[in-house]
Amino acid sequence: MKIFINTAAGNGHDTWQLAVRWMMTEEDTGGSDRAAQNADFIRIRIEDAADSADETAPEVISQTEYLLCGSGGTFRVQIKGVRPWSPADPVLYTADILLSFRGREIKVRERVGFRSIEKRGNKVFWNGEQMKLKGICFREKPGMTEDELYRVLMMFKEADINYLRSIYGPFGRTMLCLCDELGFWVEDTAPLYGVGDSRPATQNSPAHLESDYMGPFRRMTEESFSHVSILLWSLGHDCIWGRNFRKMYEYIKGLDDTRLINFHLPMTIPAEEPQMDVWSVNYIDWRQPADEHYDQMVIFHTQGAHNEIGYATGRAEDYTMPALHDIYAPAPCRSLDEIERDPGIREFWGESLKRHWEKMESMPGCLGGAILAAIDEEGVVLDGKGAEIPEIRDIKWGILDAGHNPKPEYFHVKMVYREHPAFVKKELPGEAVVTNGIYEYYFSRESCLMTGAYVKKAKILDGGPYLQATRLKLEKWQGMGLEILTAGPGINKGAALVKMRGSYGNVCDIEFTMTLSPDGKIRTEYEVLKLSAFMPHTVKAGIGLDPGGLDERGLAFRTAGKMEKFSWEREGLWDWYPQGHPGAGTGSAAAAEKEAFHSMKHHIRRAFISRQEDGAMIRVHSDGSHSVRLEEWPDDRMVIDDRDSRIVYEGNWLQMDDGCGNYMDTETMSARAGDKAVCRFKGTGIAVYGPTDIICGKCDVILDGRTAAVEISQYPKPVEFMTMSRGYEKRYRVCLFHVSGLEYKEHLLEIKVRGDKEAGAQDTYTSIDYFVVESPEYPVSQRLIINNDFNYARLVQGNYMNDKVALKAGIKEGCTISIGRERQEWKV
Incomplete structure (x- = not known):
């Protein structure tokens, strides 16, 4: 006797059908009639398919005994409490079948899986x-x-x-x-x-x-x-x-x-x-x-x-x-x-x-x-x-x-x-999460931006996207709407679509659109919905013409922690470059190689930044139309603004407003010799930032009671004047002093006004904008900048420059990156 076992969907929810079919052989029938199907009794027992090394008895899922009457060669039974079989989850059970035929018992043991197959037109389910x-x-x-x-x-x-x-x-x-x-x-x-x-x-x-x-x-x-x-x-x-x-x-x-x-x-x-x-x-x-x-x-x-x-x-x-x-x-x-x-x-x-x-x-x-x-x-x-x-x-x-x-x-x-699970959306207090178990993206309901991107629990991105518009002073971002879709028109299988809308104050309204593919690819586009600010003017420099507009136009993301290596392939100016040249068509640079690591790589075909510790990587995809660079980006908690209570001013300091480029639109100034700005901080280093201007003089820096630097000048370097336009001599966010490698403890920093100046300076002001503290608790990350267009507007002096780069209402453009941790698949 031949016994066959088949399965199908049952009659109710979470119910499956087991079908047992038997076919007589010539030996069973005593002749050649294989159609005779009469049997007396059947018993079906379904158990978990226990491992032979498992000493515990398998769980009995179902046991059925049935007295068969008349002819017929198939018996069907409804079973609950089993999981269906699929290639992704090949769940098997043990089926013990006992069939009584003319007083003779026939036993069969098979490993079975439960499944249903349905044909609907040109599709199979x-x-x-x-x-x-x-x-x-x-x-x-x-x-x-x-x-x-x-x-x-x-x-x-x-x-x-x-x-x-x-x-x-x-x-x-x-x-x-x-x-x-x-x-x-x-x-x-x-x-x-x-x-x-x-x-x-x-x-x-x-x-x-x-x-x-x-x-x-x-x-x-x-x-x-x-x-x-x-x-x-x-x-x-x-x-x-x-x-x-x-x-x-x-x-x-x-x-x-x-x-x-x-x-x-x-x-x-x-x-x-x-x-x-x-x-x-x-x-x-x-x-x-x-x-x-x-x-x-x-x-x-x-x-x-x-x-x-x-x-x-x-x-x-x-x-x-x-x-x-x-x-x-x-x-x-x-x-x-x-x-x-x-x-x-x-x-x-x-x-x-x-x-x-x-x-x-x-x-x-x-x-x-x-x-x-x-x-x-x-x-x-x-x-x-x-x-x-x-x-x-x-x-x-x-x-x-x-x-x-x-x-x-x-x-x-x-x-x-290779298969990647589809994205699902989850709601948490104050944020939404899009995840497929491998990739996870967190979005703030308040800022309406991404706050984290993870691959296999390793954090790759710490924020974004952000508009990159160098030379245009963007006001603080204000979120206005967040929409997340995991299905619908235009959304590929398993992907997610995220729309983030907001404004940079009174400068512009932006909508960012992120398409998250289940393999870690992120396509990000931005559209300028409204623009209220003017582009930097076209003005005459000391020698030449500053074309105005932006130096960079594109998108930026914040990396999680510090990436250590930058590799690239690009359309170089020359067919051959010497080894180690920062502009090489194909090359790589470690973070310690400051110039090569931070310089913009124009017209890239692909670029990678990576971290050795956990294999984290970000890949930038392009057809040569994008340019990429990295710059350090301190944790906001490590930035001390000039109005912060941790800075104590001694003497005649003036609080000034200047929204053209200062951090938080403010600076604090003094021109009187002996005035001090004292700051206590806990960390391993600190950087002091302020503007340079024709009215600025000199200062000294004392660290933990010892002189660390003298005669720091905030007067513009004479060589700079050739590329400046009249009325635009002030430069913002210039690093005046930096120290690192300190013992991790509390330190005392003093900025002392000297009251003197360089020849040509029109006054003796020392101006403080902000401090940045270095701390192992809050490591410096990087801003990954991916530009759709760029210029070097202050090259002037008769040099070639690109056409004026402008931000306009209605402009739509973007970039594509991938995040991952599989270095062996992404080597340049």
Whole structure:
């Protein structure tokens, strides 16, 4: 007696159906009548599939006993309390079946999974979710051990392959058990190859029906029927349709109407015959739609000019079944002279695979596909009946070599198929979180900006996006609206769309739009909704003309902590640069290399900044239209404004307002000798910032009672006057004094007014804008600046400069970055 187990969705919520079907053999019936199905009694027991090393008894999920009356060969029972099987979560249970037949008990123990398959037009749903098969064609070589199969399947699992298509014959029981356990959908193929094509046309011959068709197919389906991983039955490989294939189709549909049926050359099936559940497409050109029902591209390559690929192609336009590309993007193996000349073809193939899959993934009517092929072949290759297939002898078509080791092609498959969970939105007090378990983004409801971006719990970004508009004094940001969408028009599968709206005071209103892809890519765009400020004027410098406008226009993000390395590839001015040149077309710089690390890299193709400690990385994508630079950005808690109570002023200090460039629009000034500004701070260093101007004089700095610097001048350097315009001599936020490497404790800093000045200065003022304290508690981060346009407006003196860079109402532009922690995938 043959016993088959199948599962399906049950009649209620969280209910599943287990179907037990039995089929008598000649031994059971005493003759040749396999249709006699009478049985007396059945008992079904479902348990957790306990590990053999687990000493605890498995939990009994369900136990049913039923007295069978009359004829009939199928019994169905409703079961609750089980989790469904899927490649992402391959949950198995143990089913003990006891069937009583004519007083004889027949026992079967199988590992089963619960699932439902539903066909809706040109889509297929597994457990209610639309399927997309990320597959590979796999020939199970004779003699492969269970350990070898397990190792190969684990490599496929690591590459996010979820579908295995057997070629030239079916998989063995060990292979199918591993597919159940590890989580792969399987297309099991009957041992029929090339019938009516490269081999004799026996498809309509009654003499061959049982021996070549029904017998082998019956054995295959009976062996594999109870395996939950079986998704498709394939009636043959490269065969022409005929009566015998129809008999196979009718047999399996009568045994199982839940799984999908496939035939490799469906265009050979007449319209009057039963059609398959999927439409098999092979060797499609990457430019063709992936959801069309094309004839096989390997047949009748008739030269034509009526389509973009230049071939006349048959199509079945009236069918609604999904298209399955059960052979696509074959690995480079046929053009041996090309491979010998340049093995780089193996790298280029990755682009073909990427283009194919992006199209297949984006089209709902495409069920997916299987790459050709899994493992290199050495020597003779046999079909499912043991006959040689001469055209594929010694063929290196695999993503693994014959020893089951990954080839370069394996990496491409891993990158193309890699899966990232979809984003979901969560609400927390005062903030919203967008997460898919790998990437997490936090957004403030108050500021309406991102406050943190994480990869695998490592913080990569600490804030953003911000408008970068150097030379334009932006007022404090005020959030006006935050909207987060994880589904809807224009949002790709698994992605999230975040709109952040606000204003920089009375300067401009901005809307930032972030598209978060599930693989860590972030596309950020900004639109200027309203602009109330004027651009810096075009004015005459000492020598030359300052074109006015901005020095930078783009976006900025705040890094979490200090990045240590900056690497880039860009369109350089010259084809060759000496090693270590900060403007090299390809190069890298450590943070200690100040000039190379902080200088803007113009016209980048890609750039990376990285941190050694946790492998954190940010990649900037571009086509050469963006320019990137980094600047230090202290923690706001470490900035002491001139009006802060921690600064004590002794003497005749004046509090002044100046909104043209000062921090917080203020400064504190004194021109009287002996006046002091005293600040107590706890840290390992401090920097003093103030303006330079023609009315400024000199000061001294005393640190912890000792003179640290004398005669610090705030008068502009004489060389600067050549690039200044009259009335624009004042320069803001200039570092007047800096010390680091101090013991981490409380220190006392004094700024002492000298009351003297340099020749040419018109007064003796010392002016303080703000201090920045260095502390291990609040490390300095960086501002990652990605500019869409830039200029160096003070180069003047007859030099070339770019055209005036302006910010305008209605302007829309942006940049794309990726965050990650996988350095080995992002090396320049």
